[in-house]
Amino acid sequence: MTQDMLSNRAIVTVARQVLETEGAALQLMANQLPEDFCAVVRLMLATTGRVIVSGIGKSGHIGRKISATLASTGTPSFFVHASEASHGDLGMITPDDICILISNSGETQELRDVVAHSRRFSIPLVAISSKLNSTLMQAADYKLLLPKAPEACPMGLAPTTSTTLTLALGDALAVALMEQRNFKPENFRTFHPGGKLGAQLATVAQLMHTGDSIPLVPMDMPMKDVLLVMTSKGFGAAGAVEGGVLRGVVSDGDLRRNMEHLMSCRAADVATLNPVTVSGAMLAAEALAIMNGRKITTLFVVDEAGVPTGILHLHDLLRAGVA
Structure with a gap:
């Protein structure tokens, strides 16, 4: 030895x-x-x-x-x-x-x-x-x-x-x-706003896009107009609403699945109904886990009544250092 x-x-x-x-x-x-x-x-x-x-x-x-x-x-x-x-x-x-x-x-x-x-x-x-x-x-x-x-x-x-x-x-x-x-975690973040820890404790509301940035369309909107909204907003998705409440989401995947007859459809015909949504109070890290689990890149944020209040993209989480 x-x-x-x-x-x-x-x-x-x-x-x-x-x-x-x-x-x-x-x-x-x-x-x-x-x-x-x-x-x-x-x-x-x-x-x-x-x-x-x-x-x-x-x-x-x-x-x-x-x-x-x-x-x-x-x-x-x-x-x-x-x-x-x-x-x-x-x-x-x-x-x-x-x-x-x-x-x-x-x-x-x-x-x-x-x-x-x-x-x-x-x-x-x-x-x-x-x-x-x-x-x-x-x-x-x-x-x-x-x-x-x-x-x-x-x-x-x-x-x-x-x-x-x-x-x-x-x-x-x-x-x-x-x-x-x-x-609670939100209290903890108040005293740790910087660095990786601060990012992990950020809420969805702090990172989401709001107001006119949210890509929303009526359920009966023709798909040619829905495509214009999706392109102009840049999220690769559009929320289909009825009576102000989110009923479905039109994603890039939905477009591909309905390519043959897309231009003859309306948003309601193409959208994925009852989509997964999150609240603004949810931790951004939890929203990221949902995205990873569902293999999606965007999440619509709704209030208790189901009314859209924002949209969160995977890139928002990456820029904030959550991922």
């Missing part, structure tokens, strides 16, 4: 040990959820201000992520650096806010001014720590105690398991709040 193979085996062994150690700690916390967890969720739901997260070092990095997750999932939040708080940033924290302070030891000196500020102005204080009898936990109104679990670092010094637990606890708070608020 080569030295490289021996080295790879050792690397894989260590990696597995780390993941198993941290995984076991997460399971332990799931089984021993902090006693004040539900109370903290209710506190955050009821606040009229923001959730201020603070920490130093690795705890600070984790705190930034927790704050960012909260803010992007409907809970106003921002991170205050513990050291900067002592040099003016305490002014960012108001009596309407909640403070979540993170310190694995519970004895982080840099947090003392934030703690004092919260006590002075009666700002609810939530502490995340693994030491129940620490200074921070004793000062807190709500205590989120991390379970006793070894760090994955072989020396037991580098924050590994403890930071993973804190990060996961922050995710648990954020998701619990999302569930309580009935946070």
Whole structure:
């Protein structure tokens, strides 16, 4: 066996040990959820201000992520650096806010001014720590105690398991709040308008063509006139309406199937009746799935009464980055 193979085996062994150690700690916390967890969720739901997260070092990095997750999932939040708080940033924290302070030891000196500020102005204080009898936990109104679990670092010094637990606890708070608020995909898109995620959460109404752009014809229109509408609108389809309600769709495929007697027909003779339609509130990604499943390139958008409100083409989805 080569030295490289021996080295790879050792690397894989260590990696597995780390993941198993941290995984076991997460399971332990799931089984021993902090006693004040539900109370903290209710506190955050009821606040009229923001959730201020603070920490130093690795705890600070984790705190930034927790704050960012909260803010992007409907809970106003921002991170205050513990050291900067002592040099003016305490002014960012108001009596309407909640403070979540993170310190694995519970004895982080840099947090003392934030703690004092919260006590002075009666700002609810939530502490995340693994030491129940620490200074921070004793000062807190709500205590989120991390379970006793070894760090994955072989020396037991580098924050590994403890930071993973804190990060996961922050995710648990954020998701619990999302569930309580009935946070929906459309709400999520409000905070994620850019990039691929924003595109995936776009609605049909945001991408569809409306007004005069919609190719609509009466059911009794002669096909020679229907062809002119289809050509001028450029969607390769026309919606056949009766009484303002969409009754059918004339597509390129319908034209080919009726080629022999096409010019003697009316829209009603050629159209596919009871066509598949979508609502404007549907996610664009769902509309794309329908197009792929039905092997079509256009979808008419209708309201609850069946009245056409728009048309969506596959190219619209591609340009928006949905596909």
